[in-house]
Amino acid sequence: MNLKLAGVLTASLLALAACSSSIPNSGANGSTFKANSPEYFATAIGDRVLFALDQTTLTAGARSVLDGQAAWMTQNTAYSALIEGHADERGTRAYNLALGARRASAVETYLVNKGVADSRLSTVTYGKERPIAVCSNESCWSQNRRAVTVLSAGNI
Amino acid sequence: MRSLAIISTLSLFLTAVFAPQFVAAQTTGPLRIEITEGVIEPMPIAAPAFVAENTAAQQLADDLAQVVVSDLVGSGIFRAIPRKAQISGISNFDAPIQFSDWKAINAQALITGSVSVRLSGKIAVKFRLFDVFAQTALGEGLQFVGTRADWRRMAHKVADSVYSRLTGEKSYFDSRVVFVSETGPKNARLKRLAMMDYDGANLQFLTDDRSLVLAPRFSPDNSRVLYTSYETGVPHVFLLNLKTMRRKKIGALQGMMFAPRFSPDGKTALVSLSDRGNTDIYSINLASGKQTRLTSSPSIETAPSYSPDGKQIVFESDRAGSQQIYVMAASGGEARRISFGNGRYGTPVWSPRGDLVAFTMMNKGRFHIGVMRLDGSEERLLTSSFLDEGPTWSPNGRVLMFFRQTRGADGAPSLYSVDISGRNLKRVNVAGFGSDPSWSGLLK
Numbered sequence: 001m002n003l004k005l006a007g008v009l010t011a012s013l014l015a016l017a018a019c020s021s022s023i024p025n026s027g028a029n030g031s032t033f034k035a036n037s038p039e040y041f042a043t044a045i046g047d048r049v050l051f052a053l054d055q056t057t058l059t060a061g062a063r064s065v066l067d068g069q070a071a072w073m074t075q076n077t078a079y080s081a082l083i084e085g086h087a088d089e090r091g092t093r094a095y096n097l098a099l100g101a102r103r104a105s106a107v108e109t110y111l112v113n114k115g116v117a118d119s120r121l122s123t124v125t126y127g128k129e130r131p132i133a134v135c136s137n138e139s140c141w142s143q144n145r146r147a148v149t150v151l152s153a154g155n156i
Numbered sequence: 157m158r159s160l161a162i163i164s165t166l167s168l169f170l171t172a173v174f175a176p177q178f179v180a181a182q183t184t185g186p187l188r189i190e191i192t193e194g195v196i197e198p199m200p201i202a203a204p205a206f207v208a209e210n211t212a213a214q215q216l217a218d219d220l221a222q223v224v225v226s227d228l229v230g231s232g233i234f235r236a237i238p239r240k241a242q243i244s245g246i247s248n249f250d251a252p253i254q255f256s257d258w259k260a261i262n263a264q265a266l267i268t269g270s271v272s273v274r275l276s277g278k279i280a281v282k283f284r285l286f287d288v289f290a291q292t293a294l295g296e297g298l299q300f301v302g303t304r305a306d307w308r309r310m311a312h313k314v315a316d317s318v319y320s321r322l323t324g325e326k327s328y329f330d331s332r333v334v335f336v337s338e339t340g341p342k343n344a345r346l347k348r349l350a351m352m353d354y355d356g357a358n359l360q361f362l363t364d365d366r367s368l369v370l371a372p373r374f375s376p377d378n379s380r381v382l383y384t385s386y387e388t389g390v391p392h393v394f395l396l397n398l399k400t401m402r403r404k405k406i407g408a409l410q411g412m413m414f415a416p417r418f419s420p421d422g423k424t425a426l427v428s429l430s431d432r433g434n435t436d437i438y439s440i441n442l443a444s445g446k447q448t449r450l451t452s453s454p455s456i457e458t459a460p461s462y463s464p465d466g467k468q469i470v471f472e473s474d475r476a477g478s479q480q481i482y483v484m485a486a487s488g489g490e491a492r493r494i495s496f497g498n499g500r501y502g503t504p505v506w507s508p509r510g511d512l513v514a515f516t517m518m519n520k521g522r523f524h525i526g527v528m529r530l531d532g533s534e535e536r537l538l539t540s541s542f543l544d545e546g547p548t549w550s551p552n553g554r555v556l557m558f559f560r561q562t563r564g565a566d567g568a569p570s571l572y573s574v575d576i577s578g579r580n581l582k583r584v585n586v587a588g589f590g591s592d593p594s595w596s597g598l599l600k
Binding site for chain 1: 341342343345368370371389390391412414415428430432433434435456458459472474478479502503516518521542543545546561563564565567592
């Protein structure tokens with residue numbers, strides 16, 4: 001039930017992200033969404049962080065986005081989050097699943113350390129199965145090496 | 157559902173054809189082609205249309221011979237002398253062979269066959285193999301009886317016999333491959349489990365495409381498949397029975413489970429499990445559900461594969477900083493690294509002969525399928541492309557199937573095969589995109 005809901009939300013958030021035509025984690029100002037809405041979370045705060053090739057460490061930029069996510073989740077306790085870990089296509093399937101799991105876990109651990117109850121968080125890895133950018137060069141691969149925080153209403 | 161019928165009707169009866177006139181003693185030593193690592197001059201063979209014993213068998217007679225030729229030529233070890241170059245055909249399966257007619261066109265081996273459709277609807281296929289220059293039969297004639305739906309299997313059985321008699325090695329034609337069939341654009345790919353004959357014929361689907369599925373693996377007796385599915389929302393390993401088409405989750409471990417592989421006795425599954433970001437290897441007894449953790453380092457340990465004797469496991473790990481291949485005892489513990497070339501190494505698979513490991517190697521933006529010995533020596537890279545991945549061994553350990561994904565926004569995977577010598581690279585003739593192949597053993 002919750003999974004289905006999360007799936008619907010993911011689709012709509014991705015559609016929004018696509019419309020914004022900028023990198024979704026840029027945390028652009030000027031959002032017209034209410035500050036307590038998932039849309040605001042996705043666009044103004046940024047619902048995703050990106051990783052370097054074959055890396056799972058959070059960059060300073062990523063930590064800044066996650067600080068915003070943690071603050072938002074602390075204020076909006078009606079939401080839970082599924083953190084999706086993803087990899088680019090330049091790795092083997094099982095390894096990329098393991099890499100995606102590490103990336104998702106890195107984000108989860110960071111959010112917990114920033115005060116989000118771990119009971120509100122869960123993770124899933126998609127490895128290289130769900131690219132959002134389809135070209136075969138670094139401009140796309142860098143967008144695919146990501147961890148996306150997907151909100152859903154209610155507890156997990 | 158279709159698979160149910162096909163799997164359960166493997167009623168190919170095998171009998172020797174009475175052929176006393178051909179079971180003559182060899183006087184010059186058997187005709188042999190040796191499979192070596194060097195360049196092979198393919199052995200010229202002739203396989204005229206089989207003899208139709210009744211009118212109902214006429215189309216089959218031609219089709220059977222075509223599949224036999226396709227198998228043998230496809231191996232890269234034989235070349236077929238075209239029908240139109242053949243001086244005489246075979247009109248009577250039991251009549252003496254006019255060896256001079258076949259010698260004149262330089263056919264070294266001659267395959268003759270016949271087929272009849274019985275009143276029961278079953279078909280009977282007979283074949284004989286001859287050494288043209290020695291003018292003798294090679295082995296006894298054989299007869300296969302089966303259902304009409306299995307006619308391609310009978311052709312593969314004939315080709316398997318010919319291959320084995322002429323190379324002295326086990327063959328691989330009567331076999332199947334499970335794989336992931338893919339449709340849709342790169343950013344919205346749909347995947348489902350599929351099964352085909354090794355040559356791409358008889359494609360059938362084992363799951364629908366509602367849940368993402370990955371990396372199916374055949375059980376050693378070809379009756380079951382382990383695979384990863386997202387049907388519960390996170391990756392987990394399922395066991396699919398091909399006779400009943402029932403499936404069930406295996407194990408009760410918390411976390412995300414993937415990369416399954418059967419033990420040689422079919423009783424145990426190796427899997428990898430990601431728990432709080434750390435991926436390790438476990439074994440799961442498929443009958444009792446008993447789970448044993450085999451690695452416990454904070455690094456990634458995945459893609460395990462048993463040795464043919466079940467005593468060791470080859471797997472990949474990034475414990476030394478990058479993805480490399482290691483070997484450990486089946487009970488876990490100390491592991492020794494075996495990959496030392498330039499680049500990252502993954503997806504190790506132990507060969508059925510036990511002597512080699514096949515792997516994917518990534519270096520400088522290229523992906524390669526390769527093989528090496530268990531001590532890491534004699535590494536050979538067999539392929540090179542934008543993305544080659546996931547080798548699986550033919551039943552006789554002579555051929556690898558893998559998938560190759562093309563570059564770019566329209567990039568998509570297809571199944572390929574290559575000899576372990578690096579020769580005979582070719583795309584498998586099956587409709588649609590395909591990835592993650594797993595080759596069965598020879599069918600019974």
